Amino acid sequence: MELQEAKKQFIAAWGSFGSNWGINRTMAQIHALLLVSADPISAESIMEALNISRGNANMNIRELINWGLVERVVQAGERREFFIAEKDIWVVARTIMRERKKRELEPMLRFLDSVKNVEGGGNEKEIAVFTNTVEGIRKFGGQANQSLESLLKAEENWFVSSLIKLIR
Amino acid sequence: MELQEAKKQFIAAWGSFGSNWGINRTMAQIHALLLVSADPISAESIMEALNISRGNANMNIRELINWGLVERVVQAGERREFFIAEKDIWVVARTIMRERKKRELEPMLRFLDSVKNVEGGGNEKEIAVFTNTVEGIRKFGGQANQSLESLLKAEENWFVSSLIKLIR
């Protein structure tokens, strides 16, 4: 397959993949474009490559920067800003895990904590089911949280670290 | 907190949590409602509890059944259908993992495979970057796929199985 065609397909695929995971298509496409670009790219080029407006490009680039997936780079003698994405997929994955953990998992755990004690007007069975379900989710989520924590601090953990080296 | 209020909050939270993960709010809410219900519920009750239309309820229930998260149950002497959700969160998590693996991860891996060999009109550096990125993702995804496979077949794998027992 020819390079430009392959890139195009990759960008499209990454875009639709992203939208399955709560990430908007354009953001995923910009990320994909940067992932397969050898050199830093200007906002202008991104707009052209993906056929999107200035505002759209700006917004989604900013969001990618917020996520820590993309960086601004200043090129010598250039006034414009350029953008580049982290290409080590392990670093990318860890960045995403860290962010989602912080933005979603932890708030959810706090919420479950706040809702775990219910007093009931009589119906003991209903209360038991509610409490058990919430407790189950809390346990599971807490475990996931800890596992992620270990994974993200892998350097400090010889066991996880060696597991990762094995598969990397 | 009072049970009904707690349920309500749980349903709302689960709904907005779901939408961060590409699952529509109503579907997640129906799932939540069933998760915290002691007994099977009719379509009618779901419509009332969540204030949604018949069509909407029907569609999202069907989708939950497709995912394997919800089951129809027939109650003796009742003509209507009732619905119930699996409550063991580990089973729920495994069901979701299995489905997403099948629906998203595996197709993505097949796609990456199809796009890994690019021939280039000259620009070797560009080709190298593309190839490396795609290969990195492929490796990572393949590894994730295998790990999930092991997890899902945990019964057959003493090591994973014992890990899970530890934390369960």
Add this chain to the structure above:
DNA sequence: TTTTTCTTTCAGAAAATACTGAAAGATTAA
């Protein structure tokens, strides 16, 4: 068979989300 009760479908409506483009804001150069 006809009636009743429940389920499914789907065209159109509503709501949510994403995008555009022009204008304002910044920053550097002249």
Add this chain to the structure above:
DNA sequence: TTAATCTTTCAGTATTTTCTGAAAGAAAAA
């Protein structure tokens, strides 16, 4: 300072997604 170049913002628009409700379909009861 003024001009030139680039970035950011945001009100309005477009697109996508989700939902409604009425009608058709199915299955059991009469």
